[in-house]
Every structure is written in C-alpha cells, then in structure tokens.
Amino acid sequence: MNVAIRVRKSVRQMRPYHPPLEGRTDKVRLDFNENPIGCSPAVRRALAKLSSASISAYPEQETIRKKAARHFGVGTQELLLTNGTDEALSLIVNTLVDPADRVLLVEPTYAMYRFYSELAGARVVALRYDNEMRFPFSSVIEELRRAPRVFFLPNPNSPTGSLLSTRELRRILQVAVRTMVVIDEAYFEFSGVTVISWIRRHKNLIVTRTFSKTCGLAGLRLGCLFTNEELAAQMRKAQSPYPVNVAALAAAEAAMRDRAFIVRTVREVIRGRKELESGLGKLGVRCFPSAGNFVLAYFANRAKLIVATLERKGILVRDRSGDFAGEGYVRITLGTLAQTRRLLRELKASI
Ligand SMILES: Cc1ncc(COP(=O)(O)O)c(C=O)c1O
Known part of the structure; x- marks a missing residue:
C-alpha cells in the first residue's frame, strides 16, 4: 500500500533537540539547573x-x-x-x-x-x-x-x-x-x-x-x-x-x-554560588556574575577535557560552547555545599 503522509513544514525544518538526559540518576547532577538538594x-x-x-x-x-x-x-x-x-x-x-x-x-x-x-x-x-x-x-x-x-x-x-x-x-x-x-x-x-x-x-x-x-x-x-x-x-x-x-x-x-525548605535551598545555593565564583577565580577560571542557581564559567580550549574528566569522576556539568561563537563555556549548577566543594577539588586536580 502506498501512503503519502505529509509532516508540517515547520516540523520538517526543525533541528532535533535532545539534551543529554539519560543515565544521570546516580551522578552528581550539576548540569540541568535542577535542585540537587532534592525536594522537601x-x-x-x-x-x-x-x-x-x-x-x-x-x-x-x-x-x-x-x-x-x-x-x-x-x-x-x-x-x-x-x-x-x-x-x-x-x-x-x-x-x-x-x-x-x-x-x-x-x-x-x-x-x-x-x-x-x-x-x-x-x-x-x-x-x-x-x-x-x-x-x-x-x-x-x-x-x-x-x-x-x-x-x-x-x-x-x-x-x-x-x-x-x-x-x-x-x-x-x-x-x-x-x-x-x-x-x-x-x-x-x-x-x-x-x-x-x-x-x-x-x-x-x-x-x-x-x-x-x-x-x-x-x-x-x-x-x-x-x-x-x-x-x-x-x-x-x-x-x-x-x-x-x-x-x-x-x-x-x-x-x-x-517555606523553610525553600529558604534553606536559596541560602545554600547563594552561599555555594559565592564559593564557586571565588574558587573558580582562585583557579584562574573566568566566570560571569550570576543571579541564578548556576554559574557560567569559561575554560577556553580545556572545556571538553574538563567536562569529560569530571564526568569520569561522577560529576555532570553542561558544556554550552555550542551556544557561543567560541569553545569553552561550561554551565555549572549549584548543588549542596558539599557537592560544590567536591567539584572545586576535582577541578583543582584536573586544571
Ligand atoms: C529560563 C528557564 N525557564 C524554564 C525552565 C524549565 O522550567 P520547567 O521545568 O518548569 O519546564 C528552565 C530550565 O532549565 C529555564 O532555564
């Protein structure tokens, strides 16, 4: 049987969007701006x-x-x-x-x-x-x-x-x-x-x-x-x-x-954000001021290697280089303070 089903032009023209969302449960997930602290x-x-x-x-x-x-x-x-x-x-x-x-x-x-x-x-x-x-x-x-x-x-x-x-x-x-x-x-x-x-x-x-x-x-x-x-x-x-x-x-x-859970989360994220920003600064990594639960850092041509090294250690961060003109932009979500400190230790070891 010959069938001719037409998909809408706007769909045919779209590029597929598949963020890397599988197999993340057991990892330290600092890649999707969720709340790694969990829920109430x-x-x-x-x-x-x-x-x-x-x-x-x-x-x-x-x-x-x-x-x-x-x-x-x-x-x-x-x-x-x-x-x-x-x-x-x-x-x-x-x-x-x-x-x-x-x-x-x-x-x-x-x-x-x-x-x-x-x-x-x-x-x-x-x-x-x-x-x-x-x-x-x-x-x-x-x-x-x-x-x-x-x-x-x-x-x-x-x-x-x-x-x-x-x-x-x-x-x-x-x-x-x-x-x-x-x-x-x-x-x-x-x-x-x-x-x-x-x-x-x-x-x-x-x-x-x-x-x-x-x-x-x-x-x-x-x-x-x-x-x-x-x-x-x-x-x-x-x-x-x-x-x-x-x-x-x-x-x-x-x-x-x-509300107490919300207040605790916000406090922990804001404290973690300060630690991450200053920790990255000490490692000589540029980052941009952030008002969210994440920080955008610039690792230049080391970004891919660093993201892969962290992943081997069980820490996921998101390489956003595809969004920018050049390589090197990595978005890091704030997790618990312990997770942020562990991330900084691993970064120090791999930079
Ligand atoms: C700016 C912005 N809006 C909305 C969302 C997603 O929100 P929701 O999970 O409610 O669909 C995100 C997720 O990362 C986001 O960055």
Missing part, C-alpha cells in the same frame, strides 16, 4: 499519601489553584497551572502566535522559546548577549518598535546568569505596546527580582514561574503562568482540561507549605 520531605509524605481513588480519577485542580494564587499573591483568575514552564510557553505560542509572526529572543537563552516558536512556524528574531554577557538593551528597544508578537525574556537568563533591573523591565514594557512580553522567572528565588505584581497594570505582560528549581519538583512537571484575567481566560480555552497530574498537585501543596 513534606512532598514525599504527600505523595505517599495519595489514595487509589485520587490516582484513578482525572485531576481536580481548583483547590490547589486557589492556594497557589494566595501563595504567589495574585487573583485566582490571573493564574494558570501548567505542565512545567514548558507547557506555559507552548500555550503562549498557541494563543498568540500565527505562522510567520515574529518572536523576539536574546540568545543564548533557554532553548524552548525557539523550539515552540519554530514549531508554530513563527519567524525567530534573535539578538545576542555580547562576550561579556551583557544584554543588548538598545537593540531590543529598537526591535520592540517593530512590534514582534512575543518577546521571551527570562530574568535571570540561563545560561548567562544575567539579570535585568525592574527599571529596565519597566522601560521594555513601556516600549512593547504591540508585543506580549513574557518574563520567565524560573530562577526568581535566587535573584529576588520579580514583576508578578505588575500583571494588572501591564496588559502586555505574562510572568512564568516553576516548581522545578527551588522546590525540586522537576520530575513532576509543574509551572505557573500569571497574566491579566482577560488573557488568562483566553489561554484557558487553549489549554487541555487536565494539564497537571494529581501527583504534581499534591506535591505543589506540600512544597508551598514548607
């Missing part, structure tokens, strides 16, 4: 308590959505729970972007902005951080005047670690009169800078957050999208009725309640 014990208890009745029913999310709204300080109708930030990004593109629309990014950045935009057949306009990892502010303002449909802006950005001030963000929102600005605050707890409270005032603003980082729930896939009520209602129409599973909902409730 309260989350594990909540998961253990899930009844057979709740597992076998389609998930009901309204109670948790209300609790999440209180937790984040927004109205219930201004919040969507999503299957990780990734689903929020996909939803944003599905709701706002038609084929051939322009989507603005500043690269290198989180890969899924380009992924969902290309999947939708959008035209990606990509500006770049410079070699000092500085944000190209005036070029961004210029591009916003050309009215792209969406501007994806993580704050802080990964892998550069760079952070924009609320003053700079306000300026961007003022200029973006015909553009939806998506401020991805995945690493907010480590930077302390947020614009969640602006969603009512700025109708061109969407903010996203995740439970994958500070709360350590990356494996359960849970994110949040915040925007004005009118747009949130439109987005809900474009979302499947059961995007978040019962385990993630139960975990979220426990994670939000255990």
Whole structure:
C-alpha cells in the first residue's frame, strides 16, 4: 500500500533537540539547573499519601489553584497551572502566535522559546548577549518598535546568569505596546527580582514561574503562568482540561507549605554560588556574575577535557560552547555545599 503522509513544514525544518538526559540518576547532577538538594520531605509524605481513588480519577485542580494564587499573591483568575514552564510557553505560542509572526529572543537563552516558536512556524528574531554577557538593551528597544508578537525574556537568563533591573523591565514594557512580553522567572528565588505584581497594570505582560528549581519538583512537571484575567481566560480555552497530574498537585501543596525548605535551598545555593565564583577565580577560571542557581564559567580550549574528566569522576556539568561563537563555556549548577566543594577539588586536580 502506498501512503503519502505529509509532516508540517515547520516540523520538517526543525533541528532535533535532545539534551543529554539519560543515565544521570546516580551522578552528581550539576548540569540541568535542577535542585540537587532534592525536594522537601513534606512532598514525599504527600505523595505517599495519595489514595487509589485520587490516582484513578482525572485531576481536580481548583483547590490547589486557589492556594497557589494566595501563595504567589495574585487573583485566582490571573493564574494558570501548567505542565512545567514548558507547557506555559507552548500555550503562549498557541494563543498568540500565527505562522510567520515574529518572536523576539536574546540568545543564548533557554532553548524552548525557539523550539515552540519554530514549531508554530513563527519567524525567530534573535539578538545576542555580547562576550561579556551583557544584554543588548538598545537593540531590543529598537526591535520592540517593530512590534514582534512575543518577546521571551527570562530574568535571570540561563545560561548567562544575567539579570535585568525592574527599571529596565519597566522601560521594555513601556516600549512593547504591540508585543506580549513574557518574563520567565524560573530562577526568581535566587535573584529576588520579580514583576508578578505588575500583571494588572501591564496588559502586555505574562510572568512564568516553576516548581522545578527551588522546590525540586522537576520530575513532576509543574509551572505557573500569571497574566491579566482577560488573557488568562483566553489561554484557558487553549489549554487541555487536565494539564497537571494529581501527583504534581499534591506535591505543589506540600512544597508551598514548607517555606523553610525553600529558604534553606536559596541560602545554600547563594552561599555555594559565592564559593564557586571565588574558587573558580582562585583557579584562574573566568566566570560571569550570576543571579541564578548556576554559574557560567569559561575554560577556553580545556572545556571538553574538563567536562569529560569530571564526568569520569561522577560529576555532570553542561558544556554550552555550542551556544557561543567560541569553545569553552561550561554551565555549572549549584548543588549542596558539599557537592560544590567536591567539584572545586576535582577541578583543582584536573586544571
Ligand atoms: C529560563 C528557564 N525557564 C524554564 C525552565 C524549565 O522550567 P520547567 O521545568 O518548569 O519546564 C528552565 C530550565 O532549565 C529555564 O532555564
């Protein structure tokens, strides 16, 4: 039988994106900006308590959505729970972007902005951080005047670690009169800078957050999208009725309640970040100031060897050289202080 199935042009044209995600469980995972400290014990208890009745029913999310709204300080109708930030990004593109629309990014950045935009057949306009990892502010303002449909802006950005001030963000929102600005605050707890409270005032603003980082729930896939009520209602129409599973909902409730775990994680990461930055400095390795739970270091032509040597010792870090003009850029996630110290010892031995 002869069949002729056509795959959409936008999919045919995409490059496959397969981050190295297998066989990592037993390693020291400093490669994907997860929370290597783990998750709150309260989350594990909540998961253990899930009844057979709740597992076998389609998930009901309204109670948790209300609790999440209180937790984040927004109205219930201004919040969507999503299957990780990734689903929020996909939803944003599905709701706002038609084929051939322009989507603005500043690269290198989180890969899924380009992924969902290309999947939708959008035209990606990509500006770049410079070699000092500085944000190209005036070029961004210029591009916003050309009215792209969406501007994806993580704050802080990964892998550069760079952070924009609320003053700079306000300026961007003022200029973006015909553009939806998506401020991805995945690493907010480590930077302390947020614009969640602006969603009512700025109708061109969407903010996203995740439970994958500070709360350590990356494996359960849970994110949040915040925007004005009118747009949130439109987005809900474009979302499947059961995007978040019962385990993630139960975990979220426990994670939000255990604020002490969040505070401890943030403290440990920020302390580790200082130690890592100063340790790298002592080894003569350049690194860029970071407001996230990771540091971007520059190992020049030794990067590949160092990443491979660390891997042999059971420590995973992420070679991000592919994102930059030259070789040598490695992103290191902050784990526990003990893990960071072990990493520094291994680096000292191999440099
Ligand atoms: C900027 C940024 N946003 C979002 C994510 C992923 O979030 P989630 O696990 O909620 O999909 C990442 C993951 O590394 C990230 O770097």
